[in-house]
Amino acid sequence: MASLNPGRSRTRQAPIPTAAELERRLLAGETLLAESPTHLLEVVGVLESYGEVLDAYSINLVYQAEKQFLNPLPIFKFLDGDPSLARIWRHLNHDRINFEYAEYCQKAMFWHGTGGLDAYLDxxxxRQGCAAIIRCKTRRDPLLGLLHPLFPDFLIELIRSAATTHALGQFWRVMSDLFLDLARAERDGRVGSIAQLVDFLMDGLVAAAAQPITYAVEVAGQRFWVLPPEAALTFLVDVAVPYVEAVFLRGMxxxxxxxxxxxxxxxxxxxxxxxxxxLYADPLPTMGAGIPPSLLMQDMYRHLPEPLHHWYRQQGRGEGDVRVKICASFQKAMFCVTNAAIKGTFPHPLHSTDEQQLQANRAYAAAWVERLSHARTDCLSDESAAEDGSRS
Incomplete structure (x- = not known):
């Protein structure tokens, strides 16, 4: 997805809900994405594909943070510890997951630096934990031993980046499991609407909210904490919310x-x-070299569930623009994830009758709507219903 702000252009034409309507939906506990069987097919299918991709992303990010820690030349970092000739050949021929997109998300989180994780890194x-790690590492690595006195903040910055990498890997582990569980729940009949889908995601996020985020590395046989339990970092507040801020909203x-x-x-x-x-981007996966969303859409294309892939083939240019279709469905899915996060973090119950609590909820919803109303909210309408209406 390429963001064209300011003056966003549109590749879709559909009714756009007003800011007042978005706020009403949030406060009423309604979904941002319109209810329709097509939307359910798209969101469940694309999140199932995304869950498979995130599984690979998570494994690789944790591997990089733990096994490629302070490696000055990590040329095999995308191989997950399997530098076999067959694996290298597949990598060079792009018969692989594009971990470069995972790095893009990590760099976005690291650069924007919001939330509890970033606060702890300062x-x-x-810094004291970093100093102990650096002392041990530089005694055994001549190159790092030479670089550290010349650039004393360089290794600390690399450790900060590694901490963000590991935390993102832990976040995506939870989200991968949640998205794959959602697909199973839909097949089992436990999720049959967009409202049930959003509630399923919300329950999963709330259940994982207090999960601790920790990170330790081994250097020369010694174990050092980078993100210790004493930092009291948790899944939702310290990693999930900064991820939404950096990747869903701000981006690059x-x-x-x-x-x-x-x-x-x-x-x-x-x-x-x-x-x-x-949430702001136009669905334009150009498939040009190095464009992050193009890499993600290619990864998701390789893991599309057949019902969704079949539906894509029946639409528009069939297989010819399938990655654009994936991109559009993915954006709808991300609105559902954002919807679940907002619903699960309201300061007070939506059914409260206390006026002060209601005011706090209204302020919370209004703050979100101020940002969401400028996003690609045209994707929230039931496009098939709009088309039927225009034909009639």
């Missing part, structure tokens, strides 16, 4: 797809005002 406790402009005039401030100097994330 503490004295973290994709060089090579859109020209931006920085002098005209088409790219804001304020990172908090970035709107290049998945």
């Amino acid at each position: 503490t004295d406790a973290f 402009p994709f060089l090579g797809t859109v020209s931006f005039n920085a002098q005209a401030q088409q790219i804001s100097p304020d990172q908090s005002r970035f709107a290049y994330g998945a």
Whole structure:
């Protein structure tokens, strides 16, 4: 997906809900995405595919953070510890998962740096832990031993990046399991609507909310904490919310797809005002080399469940634009995940009758709507119903 903000262009034409309507839906506990069998097919299918991809992403990110830690030349980091000739050949021929997209998401989280995880990475406790690791590592690595005195913050920054990599791997482990569980629940008949789908995702996020996020490395036979239990970092507040902020909302402009005039401030100097994330982007997977969403759509294409793939083949240009279709479905799915996160983090129950609690809920919903109303909300309508209406 290539974000074309400001002055977003549209590749879809569908009714756009107003900000007031979005706020009403959130406060009423309704779904942002319209109910329809087609939407259910798209979201469940694309999240099942995404769950398979996230499984591979999670395994690789954890491998990189633990086994490629402070490796100055990590040329085999995408091989998960299997540098066989067959694996290398498949990698070179692109018969593989594109872990570069996972790195893009990690870099977005690391760069935007929001939430409890980033706050801990700036503490004295973290720096003291880094100092112990660096002392042990540089005694055994001549290159790092030479670099550290010359650039004393370089290795600390690498450890910060590794911590973000491992935390993202843990986050995606939970999300992979949740999305695959959702697909099984839909097949079992436990999820039969978008409302039930959002509730299923919300329950999964809430259940994992307090799951601890920790990270340790082994250097020369010694174990060192990078993210210790004492940091009290947890899944939802310290990793999931910063991920939504960095990847769903802020993102980064994709060089090579859109020209931006920085002098005209088409790219804001304020990172908090970035709107290049998945919820704002136009579904334009160009399949150009190195374009992150194109890499993700290719990975998801390799794992599409047959019912969704069959439906795609019956639409538009069939197989010819299937990655664009995946991209559009994926955006709908991300609105559902965001919907679940918002619903699960309201400050007070939606059915409360206390006026102060209702005001707090309204303020919370309004803050979200202020950002979502500028996103690609045209994908939320039931497009098939809109088409039927226009034909009649």
